[in-house]
Amino acid sequence: DAGVTQSPTHLIKTRGQQVTLRCSPKSGHDTVSWYQQALGQGPQFIFQYYEEEERQRGNFPDRFSGHQFPNYSSELNVNALLLGDSALYLCASRRGLAGPNTGELFFGEGSRLTVL
Amino acid sequence: AQRVTQPEKLLSVFKGAPVELKCNYSYSGSPELFWYVQYSRQRLQLLLRHISRESIKGFTADLNKGETSFHLKKPFAQEEDSAMYYCALSGNTGKLIFGQGTTLQVKP
Numbered sequence: 001d002a003g004v005t006q007s008p009t010h011l012i013k014t015r016g017q018q019v020t021l022r023c024s025p026k027s028g029h030d031t032v033s034w035y036q037q038a039l040g041q042g043p044q045f046i047f048q049y050y051e052e053e054e055r056q057r058g059n060f061p062d063r064f065s066g067h068q069f070p071n072y073s074s075e076l077n078v079n080a081l082l083l084g085d086s087a088l089y090l091c092a093s094r095r096g097l098a099g100p101n102t103g104e105l106f107f108g109e110g111s112r113l114t115v116l
Numbered sequence: 117a118q119r120v121t122q123p124e125k126l127l128s129v130f131k132g133a134p135v136e137l138k139c140n141y142s143y144s145g146s147p148e149l150f151w152y153v154q155y156s157r158q159r160l161q162l163l164l165r166h167i168s169r170e171s172i173k174g175f176t177a178d179l180n181k182g183e184t185s186f187h188l189k190k191p192f193a194q195e196e197d198s199a200m201y202y203c204a205l206s207g208n209t210g211k212l213i214f215g216q217g218t219t220l221q222v223k224p
Contacts, residue, residue: 004159033210041217042120042214042217043202045212048210103150103210
């Protein structure tokens with residue numbers, strides 16, 4: 001089991017461009033969450049997907065959008081990139097939406113986005 | 117407001133010394149508390165959760181609802197404990213609120 005996999009691992013964009021990040025959850029997991037981790041900070045929750053629907057959203061603007069596919073994989077899209085969007089974007093997965101141990105997440109290694 | 121505070125960015129101890137990583141939280145309700153760890157060049161992973169009341173790699177953490185704290189402790193630090201530690205809070209929805217993290221440096 002490869003665990004949570006993310007692509008690409010690194011990318012560089014310029015202001016105003018759009019980016020798509022991809023995530024495959026751990027085998028057997030159907031719930032995917034995305035987090036943004038700025039340098040020197042803890043991860044911040046962006047949103048969570050389950051059954052192909054956005055179930056929860058953190059305090060991020062509409063420029064951040066996502067999608068979940070029938071095979072549970074997910075994409076994070078960011079439009080009109082700003083310098084402040086430079087960060088490590090982490091994908092995390094778990095089985096089910098609610099129930100015990102809801103905070104036990106399995107994380108990918110992240111996609112490091114640099115906006116110039 | 118829901119918040120997790122880790123007051124120390126860096127904690128440096130010698131091998132064999134006791135370790136206490138501090139975590140305070142703010143949450144209206146019954147939160148679940150977790151410690152996540154990130155070793156060098158590895159992904160973020162769960163270390164322990166308060167509901168399990170378990171000891172993992174010699175680490176324990178007790179939830180103190182009166183002081184709204186969830187400090188991580190280990191009686192004798194090892195060099196392999198050097199890592200970034202994050203305290204996190206969940207309100208039974210799977211959304212995790214993380215603290216800013218504490219780097220633990222264990223010197224030989």
